[in-house]
Amino acid sequence: xxxxxxxGCFSPSRLNGALPLLALLAMAPPRALAQAQYSVTxxxxxxxxxxxxxxxxxxxxxxxxxxxxxGDGRAFLYTGGTMLxxxxxxxxxxxxxxxxxxxxxxxxxxxxxxxxxxxCLSTGGPMTxxxxxxxPSSDAYALxxxxxxVGNAxxxxxxxxRAFLYTGGxMSxxxxxxxTNSLALGINNVGQTVGQAQASxxxxxAFLYTGGAMSxxxxxxxxxxxxxxxxxSGQIVGAAYASTGLExxxxxxxxxxxxxxxxxxxxxxxxxxxxSGQIVGGSNAGNEAExAFLYTGGAMLDLNNLIPxxxxxxxxxxxxxxxSGQIVGxxxxxxxxxxxxxxxxxxxLTIQRLSNLILSWPAANSSAFALYQNPDLGPSxxxxxxxxxxxxxxxxxxxxxxxxxxxxxxxxxxx
Numbered sequence: 358x359x360x361x362x363x364x365g366c367f368s369p370s371r372l373n374g375a376l377p378l379l380a381l382l383a384m385a386p387p388r389a390l391a392q393a394q395y396s397v398t399x400x401x402x403x404x405x406x407x408x409x410x411x412x413x414x415x416x417x418x419x420x421x422x423x424x425x426x427x428g429d430g431r432a433f434l435y436t437g438g439t440m441l442x443x444x445x446x447x448x449x450x451x452x453x454x455x456x457x458x459x460x461x462x463x464x465x466x467x468x469x470x471x472x473x474x475x476x477c478l479s480t481g482g483p484m485t486x487x488x489x490x491x492x493p494s495s496d497a498y499a500l501x502x503x504x505x506x507v508g509n510a511x512x513x514x515x516x517x518x519r520a521f522l523y524t525g526g527x528m529s530x531x532x533x534x535x536x537t538n539s540l541a542l543g544i545n546n547v548g549q550t551v552g553q554a555q556a557s558x559x560x561x562x563a564f565l566y567t568g569g570a571m572s573x574x575x576x577x578x579x580x581x582x583x584x585x586x587x588x589x590s591g592q593i594v595g596a597a598y599a600s601t602g603l604e605x606x607x608x609x610x611x612x613x614x615x616x617x618x619x620x621x622x623x624x625x626x627x628x629x630x631x632x633s634g635q636i637v638g639g640s641n642a643g644n645e646a647e648x649a650f651l652y653t654g655g656a657m658l659d660l661n662n663l664i665p666x667x668x669x670x671x672x673x674x675x676x677x678x679x680x681s682g683q684i685v686g687x688x689x690x691x692x693x694x695x696x697x698x699x700x701x702x703x704x705x706l707t708i709q710r711l712s713n714l715i716l717s718w719p720a721a722n723s724s725a726f727a728l729y730q731n732p733d734l735g736p737s738x739x740x741x742x743x744x745x746x747x748x749x750x751x752x753x754x755x756x757x758x759x760x761x762x763x764x765x766x767x768x769x770x771x772x
Contacts, residue, residue: 394663395700397670399690400435403442408433410685410697412455412677419685420453420462421676421697432464432484435697443479446486451477455499455677463497463506476508476523487523490530495521499543499586507541507550520552520566531566534573541566542595543586551584551593563595563609574609577616584609586629594627594636606638606652620648620659627652629677637675637684649675649686660684660700672698704769714757718769720748728755731766742767 402408405424412420419435425442432443432453445451448467455463462479468486476497477484489495492511500506506523512530520531520541533539536555543551550566556573563574563584576582579598587593593609599616606617606627619625622641630636636652642659649660649672660672669691676686684700704718704726716728728742746753757767 394665394703395660395684396703397664397668397672398699398701400685400697400699401440402696403431403433403440405429407695408440408697409687409695410435410676410699411453413679413683413685413699414456414458414460415679415681416458416460417679417681417683417699417701418456418460419697419699420456420464421685421687422452423697432462432466432479434462434479435699444484446475446477446484448474450474451484453479454497457500457502457504459502459504461500461504463500463508465496465508476506476510476521478504478506478523480504488528490519490521490528492516495528497523498541501544501546501548503546503548505544505548507544507552509540509552520550520554522548522550522566532571534562534564534571536560539564539571540583542584543593545587545589545591547589549587549591551587551595553581553583563593563597565593575614577605577607577614579603582607582614585627588630588632588634590632590634592630592634594630594638596626596638606636606640606650606657608636608652617652618657620650620657622646625650625657628675631678631680631682633680633682635678635682637678637686639674639686646671647673649673649684649688651675651678651684664700670698672700675700715754716757716767717749717752717754720751720753726769729768729770730757731768734766739768 403423404426408423410419410421422430423433424430429449432451434441434443446466447469448471451466453462453464465474466477467474473493476487476495490510491513492515495510497506497508508521509518510521511518518538520539521528534554535557536559539554541550541552552564553561554564555561561581563582564571577597578600582597584593584595596604597607599605604624606625608615620640621643622645625640627636627638638650639647640650642648651658651660670688672688674686675684678684682702687697690696729739730742731739744755746755
């Protein structure tokens with residue numbers, strides 16, 4: 358259930374989303390409402406037991422790795438409710454780490470003989486081998502909407518592993534912070550790249566590569582750090598060791614690295630940030646179990662508290678979030694298997710005026726939801742509202758005729 362409220366009384370424990378209640382409720386003051394909730398979709402597998410989701414675009418196309426019936430992990434594209442095997446570069450295994458808004462997919466795959474793996478790019482067809490920097494292996498971690506790909510590749514004679522930028526058919530070495538090795542893990546649409554590189558003392562630090570130069574982002578007082586993602590505003594997220602020696606998720610903005618805390622346990626890590634500044638990742642909870650989190654409005658929220666209590670899921674790690682707030686990652690499903698998941702925010706009902714009671718919700722994905730009413734919150738007394746919704750300015754509206762003194766509750770449910 359996303360939202361329940363009464364036309365004649367107030368039920369605080371049942372409110373979610375932003376709802377202006379003052380005009381409706383003469384007997385109760387307005388209050389801050391609970392965070393949005395999500396529906397959970399199990400993405401399944403390719404016939405095996407496991408799957409992991411690593412990326413999602415604005416069209417809700419999802420990529421990751423899933424096991425097939427032969428026991429091999431394969432890159433997948435989940436689109437239109439179907440999981441597709443993206444193939445490999447001749448070897449048994451492959452993985453898809455990121456997808457852009459044009460449907461291009463970046464990842465890695467083993468070559469024939471399974472002795473080496475290479476970064477690859479798929480554009481609606483077979484995987485293209487991006488090559489290496491002269492050594493045996495490479496992997497692609499992220500790409501932007503311009504088709505620029507970043508990752509890491511080994512150099513000649515396997516002397517080092519270096520962060521690379523692949524653009525215009527050319528793989529370029531991005532260098533280091535003075536040490537030997539580096540990895541590029543994220544890129545935004547203006548080409549700013551983030552990752553992790555060794556300094557001259559051998560320690561690994563998060564970096565930002567922009568304007569042809571790599572800069573050290575520092576740590577949270579500990580020895581090392583790494584940056585996993587950057588949005589189009591230049592906000593960077595990742596993880597760093599604090600002076601306590603424990604790993605913490607961070608947000609780097611305006612030259613400052615902010616410790617995002619944990620869900621009550623010892624460690625946390627931030628994997629992705631969207632263009633609204635919403636951050637997702639994983640954290641140890643109070644019992645040290647790994648839980649997926651959403652960081653928004655200055656607070657870290659356990660995503661397990663934002664899904665139906667009877668879902669049977671334990672969401673363990675959130676890997677990506679798109680600009681619509683949809684989240685993907687992996688967790689333990691009701692059958693106790695590790696599966697990829699998709700979380701979709703449930704639309705928020707709002708009251709617009711009270712000549713008649715008018716309820717509205719965003720039109721996006723509206724066909725997946727229906728409005729129900731109940732006079733007393735009895736479990737068996739919910740019935741569908743048969744009034745036809747009207748599309749107005751991107752929102753569906755339903756008018757509920759008065760009188761408003763009658764006690765009645767409403768909720769929006771996913772089919």
